[in-house]
Every structure is written in structure tokens, then in C-alpha cells.
Amino acid sequence: MAETIIFQSLPARPAPVNTEGLVPWVKNNLFANWQSTLTTLIVGGLLLFYIPQFINWAVLTATTVPNADACRAEGVGACWGVITEKYRLIIFGRYPFEEQWRPLVATILMVALLVMSCTRMFWKKWLVAVWIVVLAAFFILMYGGMFGLTEVQTDRWGGLPLTIMLATLSIVLCFPIAICVALGRRSNLPAIRTFCTIYVELIRGVPLISVLFMASFMFPLFMPAGVTIDVLIRVLVGVTLFAAAYMAEVIRGGLQAMPKGQAEAAASLGLSYWQTQFKIILPQALAMVVPGIMNNFIGLFKDTSLVYIVSLYELTGSLGLALNSDADWRPYKLEGYLFIVAIYFAFCFAMSRYSLWIEKQVNKSKLR
Amino acid sequence: MNEATDNIIVFDKVNKWYGNNFHVLRDINLNVRRGERIVVCGPSGSGKSTLIRCINRLEEHQEGHLIVDGTELTDDVKAIDKIRKEVGMVFQQFNLFPHLTVLENLTLSPMYVGKMPKKEAEEKAMTQLKRVRIAEQAGKYPLQLSGGQQQRVAIARALCLTPKIMLFDEPTSALDPEMIKEVLDVMVEMANQGITMICVTHEMGFAKAVADRVIFMDQGQIVEQNTPHEFFNNPQTDRSKDFLSKILGH
Numbered sequence A: 001m002a003e004t005i006i007f008q009s010l011p012a013r014p015a016p017v018n019t020e021g022l023v024p025w026v027k028n029n030l031f032a033n034w035q036s037t038l039t040t041l042i043v044g045g046l047l048l049f050y051i052p053q054f055i056n057w058a059v060l061t062a063t064t065v066p067n068a069d070a071c072r073a074e075g076v077g078a079c080w081g082v083i084t085e086k087y088r089l090i091i092f093g094r095y096p097f098e099e100q101w102r103p104l105v106a107t108i109l110m111v112a113l114l115v116m117s118c119t120r121m122f123w124k125k126w127l128v129a130v131w132i133v134v135l136a137a138f139f140i141l142m143y144g145g146m147f148g149l150t151e152v153q154t155d156r157w158g159g160l161p162l163t164i165m166l167a168t169l170s171i172v173l174c175f176p177i178a179i180c181v182a183l184g185r186r187s188n189l190p191a192i193r194t195f196c197t198i199y200v201e202l203i204r205g206v207p208l209i210s211v212l213f214m215a216s217f218m219f220p221l222f223m224p225a226g227v228t229i230d231v232l233i234r235v236l237v238g239v240t241l242f243a244a245a246y247m248a249e250v251i252r253g254g255l256q257a258m259p260k261g262q263a264e265a266a267a268s269l270g271l272s273y274w275q276t277q278f279k280i281i282l283p284q285a286l287a288m289v290v291p292g293i294m295n296n297f298i299g300l301f302k303d304t305s306l307v308y309i310v311s312l313y314e315l316t317g318s319l320g321l322a323l324n325s326d327a328d329w330r331p332y333k334l335e336g337y338l339f340i341v342a343i344y345f346a347f348c349f350a351m352s353r354y355s356l357w358i359e360k361q362v363n364k365s366k367l368r
Numbered sequence B: 001m002n003e004a005t006d007n008i009i010v011f012d013k014v015n016k017w018y019g020n021n022f023h024v025l026r027d028i029n030l031n032v033r034r035g036e037r038i039v040v041c042g043p044s045g046s047g048k049s050t051l052i053r054c055i056n057r058l059e060e061h062q063e064g065h066l067i068v069d070g071t072e073l074t075d076d077v078k079a080i081d082k083i084r085k086e087v088g089m090v091f092q093q094f095n096l097f098p099h100l101t102v103l104e105n106l107t108l109s110p111m112y113v114g115k116m117p118k119k120e121a122e123e124k125a126m127t128q129l130k131r132v133r134i135a136e137q138a139g140k141y142p143l144q145l146s147g148g149q150q151q152r153v154a155i156a157r158a159l160c161l162t163p164k165i166m167l168f169d170e171p172t173s174a175l176d177p178e179m180i181k182e183v184l185d186v187m188v189e190m191a192n193q194g195i196t197m198i199c200v201t202h203e204m205g206f207a208k209a210v211a212d213r214v215i216f217m218d219q220g221q222i223v224e225q226n227t228p229h230e231f232f233n234n235p236q237t238d239r240s241k242d243f244l245s246k247i248l249g250h
């Protein structure tokens, strides 16, 4: 008889420690060792201390009644009443009160246009026509003087419509200029190259404020008598030229990174200089610098707030306008600022999310 | 002008310098007959690439005359455009456009240079892709293909303009050995169809199989030219003997 093999059972072991879910994540990321535990405790403590205070101020003890006396009462936190009271002044600036539906419609049209332009579905030839129509509608609504709309001079324009209009137009206009300047700096023609280099260096050497100052106050001095150009246009040109110089350098970075073989292959196929740039070089160079370009756009959007220096009251400027002259409400500037911060943030955050999406789109050909 | 009508390319005492003191092409005299297949070889840095890049003006010469298909190459942009339509080029590094699909790479030039309607350009492109045996990859992006496939696309792209002359600058030297054959096969096929070909390559098997003439360059000069059979079996100069012993030695 063969010898029987004796079965030996393995001793039971505990199940492996769970490595997924909230608890292990907290353990691994917040309390992995004593340094990280200490940091977590300090940061957590500060948050525990300040967040309730902020919530208490901003929500629990806040008041939304548009009444300055209610705000001054004992124990009252944030005074959102200032927004309820002044929001139309902040958002539309000095635009005539009864006519404010016009900038409202104009702004909605403009934002809709921007959203449309950012959506792949609408990247068709007719989008250009939509742009022209919407821009025309924007200016007709804002300026009036036809279709029975009363005329509103540009110095009364203000607030969000002005911010959006300045940002949109300067972004749209500075982009082609920047492309030309970036190409010009790499041109074979010394005159063009020198001109573009001087332009970029000159603009980068001065702050935006001084450009705006010159556009607004010095430029008219050099104009022949009787010729006036609207301050809004002068400022728009100033902002655009300023932004274009920075944008040109970002784009030039992308051009610089292009391998020489691409242009040579295009040339060997008989493509002209401009065909080579537009079909081959720029699409690839721009795709490389999408984050830099979006960075500049976001910066430009916020830089428009500087036009208050030449008495154009865009969003930031109109907040000052709304509160500075009103002794009752002046103390509640903080609430006002938080309000426009929220507006700026909404736009900038949308832009930066969009940047990520665009990056994904343009890199599709690189996926294997 | 001194070109005979059956010479499609005429180099007449062509000289070229890089910068002020690097004399890269020295007194080049060369006549290429219509339909002739020429292989250019020589040690690295001898000016082979520069020579063939002068033919479609990717490089410009400073002295002498260079006449391609009856048109002299000068600063005249019209002449350059005309010649580039007649001369196709294939590069060592493929130089496909990575942001365009294979099909778009091929239709670009017919559509924008040849002003061909899109549909016709696409049909033409597909014909060329079939010719290089890669039609099934038309919708892919270049970076999704292997090196050998990319180079075949590059050849098809150059053929889409129906060129009279094809220039190849070391078309197989960036490829793995097993891909070299698939590219050479396509080139041999082309060579048998009567197009004028100038090919910089060290693939001696290819030279023996298709070339009418081998040109050996060293230090910016054409040192020797002969039929492949004569050149390989009976090199005339010390430079070519030395070169052949090196590339055939192992």
C-alpha cells in the first residue's frame, strides 16, 4: 500500500489592507509620516479656524437688504445689500439707466458669440458672417442713433459690456498682428526684421498704463486740428498693439521650435512662403504654444481693467464709480470687490478650462 | 546657353560657399539626360546633399549656371516655382507633415500648387498610395506609421505633382534593415518607369540594379563618374578605391 500524503492546511491570513477608497487615500497622502502629519494638522487647523469665520461673515450673519442702516447694525457680517442696491451701476457703469436693456442684450449677444466660436460644431465659414453681424448689432445697440434708439456717447459706456468688448476685440485683433510680427522677426528681409524687433522691444519696455496714457492724452496732440478719434478706439488700438507684442513672442517661440525639414518639404512641393506658413508651419507652431497663448488671453482680459486710468469705466472702474461717490455705501467696497472677483473668475476659469480642451484637440494627430 | 535639349539638368561650373570661407561645391560640371538614373555617393560631408538640394533651390549656388528643364535657376521666383513643380524630393527624415493625415499630405500640393479640385486630387493621391502599396493607411496620421511606411508616403507625396525629376537624399539611411527593402522596392519600380532620378545613397545593390551612372564626390568635387559596373569593379581614383573598400569592406 502506498504511503498516504498528509494534507497540511495553510494558516489563515488577514485580508490585504484596503488600498483604495477615502481612508487609505487620507492615510497615504495626509498622514504618511510625521512631517506630512504636522503639515496636515497646521493647515487643517487654520482652515478650521478661518472657514467658519468666513462662512459666518459671508452667509450666516450677512444681509442682502439694500439698506445701509441695516448693514451698520450690530453683529451684521457681509453687506450684500450693496450689490442689490448698486449692481446695475457696477455692471453697466454710467450707461443711461432707462436704456440699460441695450447693453444687457448686447452683452448676451457677445457672450453667445464667444461661446459659439469656441464650439467645434460652429467652426464653419459662415461664423465670420455671424461675427460681423453680432459686432454690428453690439455697436448699434450700444451707440444707438438709429432704429429709434437714442444716441449714447462712448464715454457713457461702462461696466461688463465694455470689459467684454475691449477684451474680445483686442484678442481678436492682436492675434493676426502677433502672427505677422512673429513671422516678421524671422523674415529674410532686414528692414522687416528690424521693424518687428524694434516694435516688440519698444512695447515690452513700457507699462500698459503709459501706452494707455499716450493713446488717450498725447495722441490727440499730434492730430491735425478738427480731427478727433474716439477715445475708445484709441484705447482699443493701444491695448491691441500692447498685447500683440507679447503674443508675438509666444508665437515666435513656437516657430523657433519647428524643425527646418517641414519648411523645406513644403518648399520642395512648390508651396509659396505664405502657403507654407499658413498650411504647415503656423498650425504646428501654434499648437505647441496653446498654453502660452491662453495665458496671454487671460492676462489681456484682466488688463482691460487698466482703462479706468483714461476715464473709461469698465467693470473695475464702474465699481469705484458706484461706491466712491456714495458715502453710505463706501464702507462696503470689500463686498463689491468680491462680486466683481466672482465675475472675473468665472470668465478666466472658463478660458483656462477651454485652453485644456483646445490642447487636446490640437494634439489629436500626435496620438498613436 | 549651352545645354543640349536632351539634357534635363545642366550644371555648368557651379560653385557654392557656406558663409564666406567654406567652399562646399567646387566647379561642378554635370549633365543629366532625360530619363537617366544617377546614384551619387561619397564620404560624409563631401557635398552630396548640397548638390542635389541646389537642383530645386533649397540651397542657392553663387557662381556658374544651373539649368533645369530649360529654365536657369536664379533669384527669379517664378522660375523657382516652375522648377519646384517639376522636381520631387524625398528626404532622409521623411519630413511628412505630422498635423495632416496621409491623404492630406498627398493632396496638399496638387490642391494648392496645382489648383486641382479636391476630388481629383484625392483620386490621384490614392493612385500614388496604391503604387507605393500603402493605400489602406490613407486616413492615418504620419506618426502612426512605421518608418518604412512613412518614407513610402513621402515618395507618394513627391509623385503627386507628376514630377519630371525625382531627388532622393539618403532615403533609406534612417530606416531599420527590414524596412529598407520595402522602400528600395518602390524606388526600383519607379526607376523602371522612365522618370529622371538622382539618388544619394550608399545602397550599392540599388545602384547596381538601376543606376545608369554612379557619381562619386569628395570635398565638394565630382571625382569620378562611370557606369555602376565599371565604378564598382574598376574604380579609377585612389579616393574612390579607398571609399569602396570602406563601404564594401565588411
Ligand SMILES: Nc1ncnc2c1ncn2[C@@H]1O[C@H](COP(=O)(O)OP(=O)(O)OP(=O)(O)O)[C@@H](O)[C@H]1O
Binding pocket: B018, B019, B022, B024, B043, B044, B045, B046, B047, B048, B049, B050, B051
Ligand atoms: N547650412 C550649412 N551651413 C554651413 N555648413 C553646412 C551647411 N549645410 C552643410 N554644411 C557643411 O557642408 C558640407 C557638405 O554638407 P552636405 O550635407 O552636402 O554633405 P553630405 O555629402 O550630404 O554628407 P552626409 O553624407 O553626411 O549627408 C559639410 O561639411 C557640412 O558640415
Ligand SMILES: [Mg+2]
Binding pocket: B048, B049, B050, B169, B170
Ligand atoms: Mg547628406
